[in-house]
Amino acid sequence: MAEQQQFYLLLGNLMSPDNGIRKQSEETYDGIPGQNKVTFLLQAVRDATGTEEVKQMAAVLLRRLLSSSFEEIYPGLTVEMQTAVKTELLASIQTEASPNIRKKVCDIAAELSRNLVGDDGNNQWPELLKFLFDSVISALLQTMEDQTNPRVQAHAAAALINFTEDCPKSLLVPYLESLVQHLHVIMVAKLQELIQKGTKLVLEQVVTSIASVADTAEEKFVPYYDLFMPSLKHIVENAVQKELRLLRGKTIECISLIGLAVGKEKFMPDASAVMQLLLKTQTDFNDLEDDDPQISYMISAWARMCKILGKEFQQYLPVVMGPLMKTASIKPEVALLDTQDMENISEDDGWEFVNLGDQQSFGIKTAGLEEKATACQMLVCYAKELKEGFVEYTEQVVKLMCCPLTPPVRVRVAAAESMPLLLECARVRGPDYLTQMWHFMCDALIKSIGTEPDSDVLSEIMHAFAKCVELMGDGCLNTEHFEELGGILKGKLEEHFKNQELRQGEDPYHAYKEKVLPWFEQLMPLIVQLICPSRPWADRQWGLCIFDDVVEHCSPTSFKYADLFLRPMLQSLVDASPEVRQAGAYGVGVMAQYGGESYRPFCTEAIALLVGAIQAAESRSKENVNATENCISAVGKVMRFRPECANVTEILPHWLAWLPLNEDKEEAAHTFDFLCDLIESNNPIVLGPDNSNLPKIFLIIAEGVANESVKSEDACSKRLANVVRQVQTSGGLWTQCISSLNEAQTKALQSLLSSA
Template sequence: LTAMADQQQQFYILLGNLMSPDNNVRKQAEETYDTILGQNKVTFLLQAIRDASAAEEVKQMGAVLLRRLLSSSFEEIYPGLTLEMQTVIKTELLTSIQQETSPNIRKKVCDIAAELTRNLIDDDGNNQWPEVLKFLFDSVNSDIMPWLGRALSTESPKKFHDKVISALLQTMEDQSNPRVQAHAAAALINFTEDCPKSLLIPYLDSLVQHLHVIMVAKLQELIQKGTKLVLEQVVTSIASVADTAEEKFVPYYDLFMPSLKHIVENGVQKELRLLRGKTIECISLIGLAVGKEKFMPDASAVMQLLLKTQTDFNDLEDDDPQISYMISAWARMCKILGKEFQQYLPVVMGPLMKTASIKPEVALLDTQDMENISEDDGWEFVNLGDQQSFGIKTAGLEEKATACQMLVCYAKELKEGFVEYTEQVVKLMARWRFLNCGSRVRVAAAESMPLLLECARVRGPEYLTQMWHFMCDALIKAIGTEPDSDVLSEIMHSFAKCIELMGDGCLNNEHFEELGGILKGKLEEHFKNQELRQTKRQDEDYDEEVEESLQDEDENDVYILTKVSDVLHSVFSSYKEKVLPWFEQLLQLIVQLICPTRPWADRQWGLCIFDDVVEHCSPASFKYAEYFLRPMLQSLCDTSSEVRQAAAYGVGVMAQYGGETYRPFCTEAIPLLVRVIQAADSRAKENVNATENCISAVGKVMRFRPECVNVNEILPHWLSWLPLNEDKEEAVHTFDFLCDLIESNNPIVLGLDNANLPKIFLIIADGVANESIKSEDACSKRLANVVRQVQVSAGLWTQCVSTLNETQQKAIKDLLNTA
């Protein structure tokens, strides 16, 4: 025993050394750790987690390593352990969850147990650790409930769901222990939120009937004894099930709505505020799930209940939980009622603006102050560099963020119906571009801008321009100063949408100058960050974990690059070739993106930017051809499908918009495009979008530059490649060209004695069925006319329709009815 204790102590020292800032010490510790046998490793790690006297960081390291061991080496280690040892692991983990006092360690142990649970469910859904379910449902430790949803939902085999759901429902019916009932209901919420609709539907009937029985019983209990804990959870469970089941919840609507309305009507006492808030949420989620038609008979009564609560809003205390539930419920009602919701805006907007205008407490802190305040104390931090951070007190921030998102929702749903409020909302939102309001608020502020412009359109161009000028300065400043990359990408995306909405002339010289400097800075930073990451890969402490965080940084950087591309796209599409002199300050940086040595994402987005130059600035774009034409043609056969797609799209726009000067390149591109299309795996999931862009590009060359290609030779092949099912935008181009060919009675397309018509019907039917042809597209009317002309000849009609399956026949019928 003494020897074991000594070994364990040495193991603790080893765990400490694994966290050492000294590279040599850490490297040596890693090498020693790798030599310990699997079974011993598991024993030592378990002991470290369970040892009350061990330092917290040692326990934490032990938990991280054990989870890693079970996720990466389960098959090599676990089956080789003795049965006794396997039982010890299971027992020790469950005991640790119950007895561990540190929430941080307990969460980490929950993660280990989740990992083990997943590994111990076989493909048939048999759970080789039944005790874990019993433990979860018997436990009244709510910390582990979120884990249940995560561990037992989408990753588990279907058969296992049956066991989980029946176990949860059984536990919820345990009237003798309300705490356990409430936790089982909480677990059910986690489960249904993570469970895809298709997996939930088979259990829906059983689930709903049980929930109804429990709700009725708990409603009685509330009336008789005043207990509400389980009822609160059950109401949220019902909301969660409806939210996932959507229209499949319609048959159960009448089962729940009367009781839910009863709770809102009568649950007016102060201690029932949370229950009432959750019930309001539940009613609005059910309404959204079942749709307007089913919900309408109750909509008016529900609106009156909400209005009554809203009228009493001024009497609600600031911390009343009903406030945030009300704000979200109004927005859902707006989605359900659409334009009919406009009449309620005067009542809704006052409290909403009041909540959205909350000014949070803020502080500028240096790194030393930061050490005394943690995010758990209710602060959110933004790192400003130079040893400084900006702190925002999160109390009230959640409600503020929700309120701002609801304003976005009203603008989106009501459009011109929201025009009365656009000015005050714009002023409010423009203020929130600053750091002192939390990231969710800044995202909502950015998202609202293009939507508010659409609302304001109804008041004419002068009003719209005034509003835009107010927004434009705010957005450009925000792009230049926003430190959070997630928020920055939203701001850039919204700015691009605004420019597309406002069009030519919306930016003045100062705007262009400021924007040019910012975009140049973003691109230079992109290259600098990539170099820094390469340097970090050469460091001696580089390992898998470092690589993981470098990959995350890389994804963030590329996402910002996509937004730079969005902004340039909107500028080119609005200003055309007039903007080229301004663009030249960025030209060399974009050329750098498409160098063959750059990562594929750089080359993809660099080519997309040149695609826009060709599409929107032709034929003036040809003066930059020396920079991008060769790389674009070479990229047609690139190993990355994303790069191939961007290059193929470029060839298509050269043919369509480029003019005479691009003719030789269109000719040169055709055999390269055909090679990609005819490759054996061209229709594989990862390749199909690139392939469809190639097919569309071949079509555009034949249509707009027929002198560049032997149309008669290529046309039969092109027809055999149709329809395009994935890239809906390119599909429209191919159908437009197909209509041209049919309407001009092209003999190759129609075939001898119209022999190809059944094939054409098949292409049209598949296009409609896959929604590649939509009723609002101009080509849908032209295609419907083709079908009607065939209808006149009974023999030909029968011949064409007989080759179609049921779905395809329905698609043809739909086309005739809608176009």
């Protein structure tokens, strides 16, 4: 206590107008150990008897200490003291009477929380997040209800939008009831205000807030659907004046997002009326001005309606496609400018510039480009959702997407993504039409691979090209294509080793198998360099992925390259980088499945390494989970395709305990296929004595369906459904299996039974 009183005197002296006293006090303060400073300062901030000046000084010094010396001081505190610091700060925020002190305590909490979020995004102060949810949300809602300050209301609504857009669903749901009830009250009040006074600013933001909440809450928004939909439809029907077009556009967006959130079953009774409203707006589309804000909202809303209605949406394409193609075809104004020209044009005029050197810049006018990018993404959505139902439009869309690439990045990514989807759409017209379309695409894709300046976009283009080749199959590339592509990729790899910026993409092994190997061997020395232990983890990851493809699609011929990659691949299973471990684990899996007899010793050696990686501490953490799930899948593939390489009796119970896989959907499908094999063969280890493992198996299946690791179109879904149906005939066992499931898991099983 005496030490604390002396510290109060010291804080007072630090504010002394006497330079000598202040300097001596600063020297004394600097000599206090950091951990002691934290204790004294926190007590000073929390002391209800202290003067405001002393408390303010203590708060400022504590924040400065956490900002400048966090790594030196905080880890040295005991766990009890760290907990006390966090608890005391949250308590002070809630109980401190002085607004100035409370604000400074909030600054301290913000500084501490910033330091307690790791590089991996792991939050070491979850109590603060809960506190913010309990008080940020309520504070925003209270501010939104401040009828005397509409502009403040609008800002509060905008803050709520930002908050809910990035908020995890699991964290939002507990507050959903209070949140939507407040939003409904505010919406009704502001709708009346619009009718009576014509004011719309707050209503625009509230409508977007509702959309954001529904988008995050998804199916949890179903109970509140009827609370909002009538009013939202009323706005769209009646907000037809020019000054209300932004409100109308945002309301259209809100309706479509709510429909997507609650699903087709709940939305269908309103779907017809909503579609008629959209159609009426679309019919008047040609009368809208080019900068009408409804345009972009309409384009996105149609795409959401397509996702909701599925194949039933095809009937609306003749109405939708004209304006959509018009927007997607916007040609940006570009110019090559010298320094003198640049002086007459500014970025405020809607121009963006890229310096080309030699006193020249490339300029592009950005007006309309955002709408163009959105429209291109919507075309991708239609092709993906409607497949053969989109065939009438494939030719014009291909011609649009294959035009010379232009900014922004989203347009180029959408163009690449659309190519394999459009080929799938065109299949219905037969091989000649499909081949003709591919020839048109192929040269454009190869040219884009050679000229794309953005490495992320380049990866998307190469991925799309590989998917197209896989879809078209053997014979779709001629010698000239291989030579051009080989030269481009060789140049990319050589450039990569010079600047370490580009990343190698995928190659068309799947379609061409061993035929591609002579071309591949030209690149071999460069690819082997990628997997050297001294290379960065991203290099090693991509190098291993390339060899994974070679093993998967060119086995058993691939074994002739084994000396070049097998040892690095096995070593990768204990690599510090989860990305490298994932690539290595996938490689072991394809060795077991496709590699042939020659790979058997390496599969045997890999088992212990895979099990070690799975059982390691933190193996299921966010950064490690994908690598771990690939290891689990690889162990399953070895037991399934190379059982002689593993002690199946010993490993199988562990493998079952590791299921299900929730993150890597592709590998999850492999594990469920193997699980079906084991169940259908009445494997005694998997089923357990007297079928005692069936409740665990039911849990695995239910979790797989709930997490969409098992989908109705998957081959194993019918097999899993049959397992469930067989147990249904045994009353006691069925009750035992079902009783261990929660509501969501039970619904998932019902969904499996109804769809498979």
